[in-house]
Amino acid sequence: MKPVLQEMKNSNPSFLLYTHYESEILSVRNGLLSSIYSKSERIAAAVDKILQKRINAINEKGIPHLFEIFPWLLRDLTNLDHDQAHDISINWLALYLYVSFLDDHLDIHTKIEPDEFIAASFLAQSSLINLFKIVNNTKYESLFKESLILSAKYELKDVIEKAIVHNDSFTKTNSATGKNAILLACAGALAASAENESDFIIDLTRELLFAVQLLDDLTDVEEDLIQGNITIPLNDIVRDCKLTLSSSGTIISLMIQSNSLHQVLVRIESSLSSVVALIHASGLKIQQSNSALQYFLVMLSKVSNLRLYIESIEDSYKIISTSKQEKVIKELEKKLKEIYCHT
Numbered sequence: 001m002k003p004v005l006q007e008m009k010n011s012n013p014s015f016l017l018y019t020h021y022e023s024e025i026l027s028v029r030n031g032l033l034s035s036i037y038s039k040s041e042r043i044a045a046a047v048d049k050i051l052q053k054r055i056n057a058i059n060e061k062g063i064p065h066l067f068e069i070f071p072w073l074l075r076d077l078t079n080l081d082h083d084q085a086h087d088i089s090i091n092w093l094a095l096y097l098y099v100s101f102l103d104d105h106l107d108i109h110t111k112i113e114p115d116e117f118i119a120a121s122f123l124a125q126s127s128l129i130n131l132f133k134i135v136n137n138t139k140y141e142s143l144f145k146e147s148l149i150l151s152a153k154y155e156l157k158d159v160i161e162k163a164i165v166h167n168d169s170f171t172k173t174n175s176a177t178g179k180n181a182i183l184l185a186c187a188g189a190l191a192a193s194a195e196n197e198s199d200f201i202i203d204l205t206r207e208l209l210f211a212v213q214l215l216d217d218l219t220d221v222e223e224d225l226i227q228g229n230i231t232i233p234l235n236d237i238v239r240d241c242k243l244t245l246s247s248s249g250t251i252i253s254l255m256i257q258s259n260s261l262h263q264v265l266v267r268i269e270s271s272l273s274s275v276v277a278l279i280h281a282s283g284l285k286i287q288q289s290n291s292a293l294q295y296f297l298v299m300l301s302k303v304s305n306l307r308l309y310i311e312s313i314e315d316s317y318k319i320i321s322t323s324k325q326e327k328v329i330k331e332l333e334k335k336l337k338e339i340y341c342h343t
Helices: 003-011 013-020 022-037 041-061 066-077 082-108 114-135 141-160 169-178 181-193 198-219 221-226 232-239 248-257 260-281 291-317 322-337
Strands: none
Touching: 013 022, 013 066, 013 291, 022 041, 022 066, 022 082, 041 082, 041 114, 066 082, 066 181, 066 198, 066 291, 082 114, 082 141, 082 181, 114 141, 114 181, 141 169, 141 181, 169 198, 169 232, 169 260, 181 198, 198 221, 198 232, 198 260, 221 232, 221 248, 232 248, 232 260, 248 260, 248 291, 248 322, 260 291, 291 322
């Protein structure tokens, strides 16, 4: 393993959280494939291809995807039965694979293999039917339906308008939050299965939607630039016609000078602070050592420290020597890797 990748894995809270829930995640993957295999070996083989591509992408970057971890994170904060969480997570994973399959082809326009196309359709159909059975005739049925529509609406808007640059970088806030509403739909299934913490599950998920998208955008800032996807972190530097190179050092440098990096971190910090406050105010008897709580606390600390670091150097950054700027960039890259995560 490359030293840089190993260092990131040792310091990135999302990877450490994945490690904590790895046995559950692997069990869910096997459960999904087994359930499909009993119906159709060919479809199961195609689903396995989609899953392996996703796993390879995760392993290549060393950054796990929170979508797959999220149900276990919520389960850790509530009294939800382990078997219930496992069964819901199988359908959650199926929907995640379908969404990520679409996302990959929307972003990079790769050739769609017929077997994978059919398998993705099967994943969407089966997962949505099974998740709807859980929320049907509960107070979360309308939330489930509305979240699916919202997610599709803003995913389409994001694709159509991805190259548009706005005067205000946070104009895309609704799109950034809305396309992650699929998380809220899945959380509705968990909430419908919980005894006393159902509203807490929804409130926490709502609070996280924008933050996790911003974290995802920071993680993918170079890829988004190459693909012409002007995300919130990139908007200001492209708007001001400052971006002429595509090296990460240049992008980060311009994000410092335009204040876009600081603004994004402030929003993420505010969201994570609200999540921690929700947990403490929930009345749940959550131990300080709880892995989910620790994840949010550590992420909040790292984001806060990064924001303070930027505030300490942003006024002098433009006037310091090139060699000192390079040292700042290296330090920032290191700190950013510690908060990288994907949705």
